Amino acid sequence: MPLKIGIPRALLYYHYYPAWKTFFETLGAEVVLSAQTTKSILDTGVRLAVDEACLPVKLYLGHLADLRDKGVDFVFVPRMVSVEKKRYLCPKFLGLPEMARFGVGDLPGLLDTEINVHQKYRETRSNIHALGRRFTRAPWRVSHALREAKKAQAAYETALRSGRTPRDVLDGQAGQSKDPKIRVALLGHSYNLNDPFISMNLIERLREQGAQVITSEMLRPQDICRGAACLQKDIFWTLGKDLMGAAFHLLDNGGIDGLVLVASFGCGPDSLLCELVERAYRRDRRVPVLFLTLDEHTGEAGIVTRVEAFCDMLLWRRAI
Amino acid sequence: MKVTYPHMGSLSLAMHGLLSGLALEVIPPPPITRKTIDLGVLHSPEFACFPLKVNMGNFIEALSAGADTIVMAGGTGPCRFGYYAEVQREILKDLGFDFQMIVLEPPQGQADLLLERLKPLCARVSRRKLASLLFLTWRRIKAMDRLHARLLQVRAHEAEQGSATRAYEQVLARLAEARSVRELELALREGLAALEAVPARPPGETLKIGLVGEIYMLLEPYANLQVEKVLGEMGVTVERSIYISAWIMEHLVLSSLRLKGSRQVKKAAAPYLNHFVGGHGWESVGETVLYARRGFDGVIHILPFTCTPEIVAQSILPVVSAATGIPVISFSLDEQSGEAGFITRLEAFVDLLRQRRSGRKIYASGQR
Numbered sequence: 025m026p027l028k029i030g031i032p033r034a035l036l037y038y039h040y041y042p043a044w045k046t047f048f049e050t051l052g053a054e055v056v057l058s059a060q061t062t063k064s065i066l067d068t069g070v071r072l073a074v075d076e077a078c079l080p081v082k083l084y085l086g087h088l089a090d091l092r093d094k095g096v097d098f099v100f101v102p103r104m105v106s107v108e109k110k111r112y113l114c115p116k117f118l119g120l121p122e123m124a125r126f127g128v129g130d131l132p133g134l135l136d137t138e139i140n141v142h143q144k145y146r147e148t149r150s151n152i153h154a155l156g157r158r159f160t161r162a163p164w165r166v167s168h169a170l171r172e173a174k175k176a177q178a179a180y181e182t183a184l185r186s187g188r189t190p191r192d193v194l195d196g197q198a199g200q201s202k203d204p205k206i207r208v209a210l211l212g213h214s215y216n217l218n219d220p221f222i223s224m225n226l227i228e229r230l231r232e233q234g235a236q237v238i239t240s241e242m243l244r245p246q247d248i249c250r251g252a253a254c255l256q257k258d259i260f261w262t263l264g265k266d267l268m269g270a271a272f273h274l275l276d277n278g279g280i281d282g283l284v285l286v287a288s289f290g291c292g293p294d295s296l297l298c299e300l301v302e303r304a305y306r307r308d309r310r311v312p313v314l315f316l317t318l319d320e321h322t323g324e325a326g327i328v329t330r331v332e333a334f335c336d337m338l339l340w341r342r343a344i
Numbered sequence: 345m346k347v348t349y350p351h352m353g354s355l356s357l358a359m360h361g362l363l364s365g366l367a368l369e370v371i372p373p374p375p376i377t378r379k380t381i382d383l384g385v386l387h388s389p390e391f392a393c394f395p396l397k398v399n400m401g402n403f404i405e406a407l408s409a410g411a412d413t414i415v416m417a418g419g420t421g422p423c424r425f426g427y428y429a430e431v432q433r434e435i436l437k438d439l440g441f442d443f444q445m446i447v448l449e450p451p452q453g454q455a456d457l458l459l460e461r462l463k464p465l466c467a468r469v470s471r472r473k474l475a476s477l478l479f480l481t482w483r484r485i486k487a488m489d490r491l492h493a494r495l496l497q498v499r500a501h502e503a504e505q506g507s508a509t510r511a512y513e514q515v516l517a518r519l520a521e522a523r524s525v526r527e528l529e530l531a532l533r534e535g536l537a538a539l540e541a542v543p544a545r546p547p548g549e550t551l552k553i554g555l556v557g558e559i560y561m562l563l564e565p566y567a568n569l570q571v572e573k574v575l576g577e578m579g580v581t582v583e584r585s586i587y588i589s590a591w592i593m594e595h596l597v598l599s600s601l602r603l604k605g606s607r608q609v610k611k612a613a614a615p616y617l618n619h620f621v622g623g624h625g626w627e628s629v630g631e632t633v634l635y636a637r638r639g640f641d642g643v644i645h646i647l648p649f650t651c652t653p654e655i656v657a658q659s660i661l662p663v664v665s666a667a668t669g670i671p672v673i674s675f676s677l678d679e680q681s682g683e684a685g686f687i688t689r690l691e692a693f694v695d696l697l698r699q700r701r702s703g704r705k706i707y708a709s710g711q712r
């Protein structure tokens with residue numbers, strides 16, 4: 025019987041799932057995803073996490089509980105410290121395995137491989153190999169799985185760059201509406217934007233309003249870097265760099281009609297970076313901004329009305 | 345050039361000494377009041393952490409009083425602090441202030457560029473003067489920290505409420521003004537003696553509580569609602585886990601010599617949190633374990649509302665508490681925290697610890 029590895033459909037799932045899935049499957053394991061977010065998954069997460077944790081972390085714990093109940097052999101909760109030089113993910117990713125272990129009771133085995141490219145490049149490689157060796161004795165099979173994983177990840181990123189969102193690709197969704205009337209940038213954490221439950225279907229709603237939705241994944245890395253270079257101080261968060269880089273690049277030459285900026289309640293980096301983005305757009309005055317903050321109490325009706333009103337306004341601006 | 349800086353407990357006194365020693369005109373930020381907080385909150389991002397907002401209040405008040413240069417610390421992540429200055433500068437610019445901000449951090453991790461940035465500050469003194477000034481500042485910070493640690497012990501026994509604090513404040517002012525290491529040493533010696541001389545109650549047992557948490561909240565009494573004083577005046581001996589002198593020793597001196605300090609804290613934390621999480625989250629967990637081992641009665645964890653590293657710690661502390669048996673309470677504070685509610689909760693916690701202690705004794709002497 026193949027080992028069952030549970031992967032929560034939350035947080036970096038939206039960034040790295042194809043690589044993770046391919047890695048484990050190439051090694052002969054079976055990958056089990058948690059269910060799509062539901063109210064009860066969120067409620068469980070809210071109950072398990074401390075009050076002040078950010079919404080995505082609460083949701084993550086809820087998904088872990090779902091996997092536990094599905095009866096997997098392991099859950100994959102990597103400690104993602106850093107995925108590139110000089111940049112980190114946020115502090116919560118650094119402590120995620122502990123928050124998971126102590127927050128969610130009775131978890132199966134935790135695969136908490138540390139990924140730390142900035143400070144421990146070599147160790148990260150050997151950590152990944154050690155992870156692979158839990159499934160096979162042959163080192164070459166691990167190297168092979170790693171190569172396959174990289175290929176799958178590259179294919180995923182190419183698909184995203186062709187104008188599809190992570191959810192379009194991961195869930196095989198239709199994608200952009202046929203003839204969009206406005207171009208709207210939608211910026212925020214991927215795990216907020218692509219979770220249909222906590223984002224209240226934001227992407228689909230914008231598309232229904234006739235918008236072509238642009239997210240940071242659709243931009244070329246060099247454009248993001250150039251955008252981020254507008255800042256006086258280099259940004260030390262990878263996700264923050266994507267947000268800021270995309271925002272500045274799109275402001276300068278993205279030809280967008282509007283920006284929808286989505287932060288989650290309790291997010292440290294968002295609280296500062298969204299402020300900087302909003303200020304830059306306001307100073308520039310060309311592109312209107314809608315700023316949404318998501319938390320577990322956000323009412324769907326309120327968001328829907330605001331999004332509709334915003335799109336109407338953009339359409340009007342186009343017309344005159 | 346008229347320089348200012350943000351408040352952070354007694355560190356701002358040392359900062360003032362350093363900057364005026366550099367022959368700069370210094371405009372200290374007015375003492376923190378409700379108005380400072382309101383100004384800061386009004387002009388900061390709603391969900392920014394509390395220290396950023398208080399800094400903003402300090403800056404606005406100091407710039408309005410005529411300052412044109414802000415000296416601020418920075419960092420390289422992963423916690424928000426490293427990006428404070430960027431956000432604060434943009435907001436202050438939008439408010440129409442004309443100023444420059446000098447951020448004390450190695451840009452992109454290159455130490456030589458840091459010196460370049462600091463040049464405008466140090467231009468008026470010779471290298472030798474600068475070296476002795478830095479040494480004096482270091483000694484001043486150490487002296488202030490020593491005095492403060494002693495205050496926390498003495499205050500729990502004072503006969504007349506407020507007498508220890510009064511003595512401390514007098515000495516602190518002398519330490520702030522000392523112009524040479526000799527003056528400083530003398531002031532410290534006499535100051536410690538003055539603290540010893542504070543009339544004490546008849547000896548009895550006192551509770552011992554350790555304070556852990558985010559550095560700004562622990563160091564700035566206005567932000568932590570004077571938690572040390574409140575506890576001390578309830579007759580509790582307090583120990584604070586963070587001192588700037590120890591921080592400088594570890595982060596600037598030892599790390600530049602590539603030595604590792606505070607191993608003990610990290611080792612103590614390891615079973616519960618085996619990785620740094622930015623800020624002081626890791627230390628909060630480790631220090632709690634150490635306080636438990638040293639037989640403290642309880643630990644108080646103080647964090648600013650939504651502080652990322654400390655939320656990781658907060659998620660783990662209940663487990664530490666259950667495993668080591670030391671009661672821990674977390675207070676997350678911000679501009680909305682009311683003093684009355686805070687004191688009530690502190691009193692309840694102290695009561696609980698007292699009961700536990702007497703319970704333990706009864707149990708130990710077999711009278712139960």
Ligand code: SF4
Pocket residue numbers: 078079080081114115116117213263288290291292293294652
């Ligand atoms: S980046 Fe923000 S939302 Fe994501 S885990 Fe960190 S605090 Fe939470």
Ligand code: SF4
Pocket residue numbers: 292393394395423424425426558560622623624648650651652653654
């Ligand atoms: S340690 Fe906490 S309060 Fe301090 S800057 Fe970081 S997130 Fe904010």
